[in-house]
Amino acid sequence: MNLILLAQDDIVTSTRARVRDPRRLTHLRQVHRAKCGDIMTLGIENGLLGRGELLSLTDEEACFDISALDQAPPAPLPVHLVLALPRPRMLARSIEHATSLGVKRLTLLHSRRVEKSYWQSPELDPAKIHQHLVLGLEQARDTMMPTVETAKGFRPFVEDDLPELLKGRRGLLAHPGMPVACPRGIDDEAVLLIGPEGGFIDWEVEKMLEAGCEGIHLGERILRVETAVTALLARLF
Incomplete structure (x- = not known):
């Protein structure tokens, strides 16, 4: 640490x-x-x-x-990360990587290609999630604890929650085959949406684009979830 x-x-x-x-x-x-x-x-x-x-x-x-602690923590990334719930062994690494990079708001989302059994994983226990957040903060010399929320229904999220999240923020849907390459070094407040293994299904992509998201891609290679999280955050910010 x-x-x-x-x-x-x-x-x-x-x-x-x-x-x-x-x-x-x-x-x-x-x-x-x-x-x-x-x-x-x-x-x-x-x-x-x-x-x-x-x-x-x-x-x-x-x-x-602790009388000499007088420094502010690193600045957070201006992003709300929405991540389709990964398989349990990837979830821990994804949380730690995102936390180390400065994500302070994370929503774990259900989608068609997310196995329902993933929601029963012990890795979703609040104590386990807190442990991974702490490890990410220790790695990055940060002190500001992120918040982690869950959205177990895709339709309620995309129809009710996502439009509110996008007010004053740039929505970026990272998905293979999108027409625009991932931008670099943006200054906007953003909502970044990343799908599960195999990506979002077509209907889900359409609903997020209708809500106001921009479709972006990282090239022809298909990446693991935790690799995509790191690559996208590093390129965007």
Whole structure:
């Protein structure tokens, strides 16, 4: 981890924080090989980040001085990512990659080619999703926690929710065979829609275009979901 991300429960006083969970303690000991007096990069969830001193480290807890945290987190990407629910093994990587790149709003969407069984995956448990968000933030030295929503009905989403999301935003539908190449370095607030393996079906594409989205593509190659997420965000922003 490139950042020790502190939850609100870790904050003891305005100048002290205490970490007790095994994952972070193990990382401090085995990866950082931390010792008392080390100056480390710390951040408070949804707050400031900076450098802080490791005051103590035992098998049960680590204590930090957080009095010098005075830096703002990186700027978020101006995008709401709408992602057709990937298969479970891809979902975790997609969430972590999007979070590392600065996505702060993510909607997981049902579509015809999304297996209904995916919605029963343990990876959709809020605690598991939070874990992947934390890993993405730690990687990117960010502290602002994204929000993740689900839309289990495609028609209600495209007819009711999508038009509201597109108010004041540029809708970009990433789908193979669209006539326009993905733009580069845009400054617009955007809604980016990415389909499942095999893509959206024709009717779904038509409904999103009717709602006001622009169809874009990344070329002839068909990419895995987590690769497409990274490639599109990097090219757009």
